[in-house]
Amino acid sequence: MVSAILLAAGKGLRLHSSLSKPLVKIKRRAIVFYSLRTLNEHPEIDEIIVVVNSGNQVSIVKLIKSYSFKKIKAVVLGGSRRQDSVYNGLKATHRNSKWVLIHDSARPFVELDDVTKVIQQAKKYGAAILAVKPKATIKSSKADNIVAKTFTRDKLWEVQTPQVFKKDLLLKAYKKYSQDNVTDDASLVEKLGRRVKIVKGSYGNIKITTYEDLLFAGLIAKRFENGI
Secondary structure (H helix, E strand, C coil): CEEEEECCCCHHHHHCCCHHHCCCCEEEEEHHHHHHHHHCCCCCCEEEEEEEECCCCHHHHHHHHHHCCCCCEEEEECCCCCHHHHHHHHCCCCCCEEEEEEEECCCCCCCHHHHHHHHHHHHHHHHEEEEEEECCEEECCCCCEEEEEECCHHHHHHHHHHHEEEEEHHHHHHHHHHCCCCHCCCCCCCCCCCCEEEECCCCCCCCCCHHHHHHHHHHHHHHHHCCC
């Protein structure tokens, strides 16, 4: 059984919007709609847990009801940190669930094929993440913004979601490293010394953070308009 946790608790402060980020519209639909539709349609996903905040909960529940997404089993409140929100979602998954897929609603254009690939590789390795090769040259800097190092791109990856894990493995990582601040769930699993498989994703699976991202998203949305 595969449970999907969709993180929709972001406030979107960098979008400078009065709306919570998941409710900001791309074309005619809220950002959260696109991910919900993809996860709801995927044949390997058995249930969806949506993690929200107190400010957008009512609106997201209303949106869910208006589209009759059949696989949504619970809507839960997130926490102060990203990993707290994920953990709240984990606790709401079905007791028979063996695999957990975690996705950011701020990545509305994940493709069904990529979801399939990352689930399949997680079932083989225990943990898998989507990622793409960086297009730009990456450098690290010293405290005074002087270049410290230039990285070779052939071994670098820009990490995306979904990320998929064996449920008991992810729970173990969360219980052991719950106090650590991380930017993705794979980091906690890596701390256990477990292998995480990288699965090549798609450049269209962008994360919407700024207003410029929202403009670009409007162009990508044209590919997803059939059936809306």
